Amino acid sequence: MTVIKDFLLQLALVTCLLFAFQIFFAERLERNTRLKVIMPFVFGTAILLCMTFPAYVGDEYRLDIRIIPMLLGTLYGGVESGIFLSLLIVLYRLYIGVDLGFYNTIITLLFGLPVFLYFQKHFISASKNKRVRIVLLLSAYYSIIGSLTGFLFHPISREVIQIQIIHLLTTLIFVGFFTSLNEFTREIILKNQQLLSEAERLRVVSVLTSVFAHEIRNPMQVTRGFLQLLNEPHLPAKNKQYIRYSIEELDRANAIIDDLLAYGKPAAQDLTRFDVALELRRVENLIQSYAISNNVTIQTRYEDNCWIEANPQKLNQSLINILKNAIESMPGGGTIWLSCFSNDERYVEICVKDQGIGMTKEQIDKLGAPFYSLKESGTGLGMMVSLQIIRNFHGKVKITSELDVGTEFSIYLPRIT
CATH class of the missing domain: 1.10.287 (Helix Hairpins)
Known part of the structure; x- marks a missing residue:
């Protein structure tokens, strides 16, 4: 029970420091790389506190969770931070005393630090979930190396094995928790910066x-x-x-x-009840000459009695912009399929499918953002307004695309009878 209390004390100290770091410095670190010197200082302080209040097993066996701040500081801070934290551990352990535990620390670091530094670049470029997996594997590796090295210098007993298992489980649980917390915080910071940028x-x-x-x-x-x-x-x-x-x-x-x-401001809509098929024929006539000049053929399939309540002029504006983009995505010509039908009792579905260059998932996610365009001379405002028009009619848009195959816009608008 005493050992568990000692581990909880170390966790409380580490948690306070890491939370303080996230609250007061994380957002600033995203904007000013010079402040990264704070990171090894914070993680180094956490290491010193863990080593100052260890869990004792017998007279000489000391256990602490220094691996958590040491591993996170190395992976997030880089090579320099990892080397600094390792030297700090060695020097402070030397200050405590040269005993079997000191040699255990040296051997564990010699086996652990090179592996941490090897995975550091992979960690930085990895996704959120993959980062958590990397941290869990590395912390398990370091803890097992430390345990095996400890068994070389200390007698093995049932109590020691139980404490080592508790230490391993505690390390895995909380290193995963702290990594997930850090990733969640960084994600929020990034989204806030993107929102500020889009607002500007x-x-x-x-x-x-x-x-x-x-x-x-x-x-x-x-x-x-x-x-x-x-x-x-x-x-x-x-x-x-x-x-x-x-x-x-x-x-x-x-x-x-x-x-x-009026973008982004609620405004009264001049809504009219009309058949989508009739408006699509009108849109087809308007865009036909532009399609022919670009060697593009438009094939249509309209189902009558697809009644909706919207502003036909604004809907046409949105569809013409989407069709124009589809035509321009096929510089060598091709075919566009334009159709409308009632997919159920709730929605009328309008489909625009092309044989263009296609888009990646990242490009689809950014589509409709101001000033984001896949065309060299584009501003992105046309697509932004088009998608906003559909949303104003309580509609929704589904975009599927594959590179060098084509793109399909599926527009769903509430159907009326």
Whole structure:
């Protein structure tokens, strides 16, 4: 029971130091690498406290959990931190006294430190779950080496074996806990930084659109006025259709500016009940010339009576942007499949599938973020607004993609009867 109390005391000391490090220094360490000198100092203090209050088994057998701060300090701090902590252990153990335990410490470090340093680079580049597994394996390895070395210098008894098992289990449990805690904290810090970065980008978008909206709308209004003057009764029907499409697209561009200005702000929606199939035929007509000029064929399959309640102009804006991206993802030409159908009683599903260059999972996760685009001249704002439009209609988007195979957008919108 006394041994367990001693281990709990060491754990309490280590926990206080590591929590303090996470609270006061972890976020700053992400921003200023010079503060990494604090890391070996904190872990070194934890080592000294563990060695100062060991668990005694008999008169000479000392056990502590220095492996936890030593291992974490080496893996997170790097080679310099690992060497510093190892020298600290040797010097403090020398200060305590040169006995069999001192030689045990030296031999264990000689077998343990090179392995830690070897896995350090693998640890830094590993995922969260893999990091935890690496830490558990290394701590088990170090503890077993220490136990086997101890058996060489001390008589083996049932009590000693039980204490070694308790020591091993305690080390594995808490080194896993501290590693998971550290990874969780770092993940939160990273997400907070990303949120701050995205908030700043959205602020820039808001400022830019506010500044340039007036200047952009002036030439658009002039162009629209001249197109209306050209739309005389004696014009051929085909020309009238082109003028009508041009005016409608100018109005759509003006609506895009409104979306950028109002992005992220709740606004009243002008909702209309309409059949998705009819709107998709209209979108197909609008994008057809652009597809032909890029050697792309659009194959369609529309199921009638796919009724939804939304703003058809805004939905068309979203679909045209997705189709345009699909066309541009096939520089050598190809086929796009455009379809809509009722997948059940709740949703109407719109599918846009291409044979383009595809995307990785990381690229899909970033899709829709401001200023993130896979095109050299892209801003990412078009996809950002398109996805926001679908969300405003209480819809959802599923994106599946494979490199060099293609991408499929599945848009689900609530169905009405």
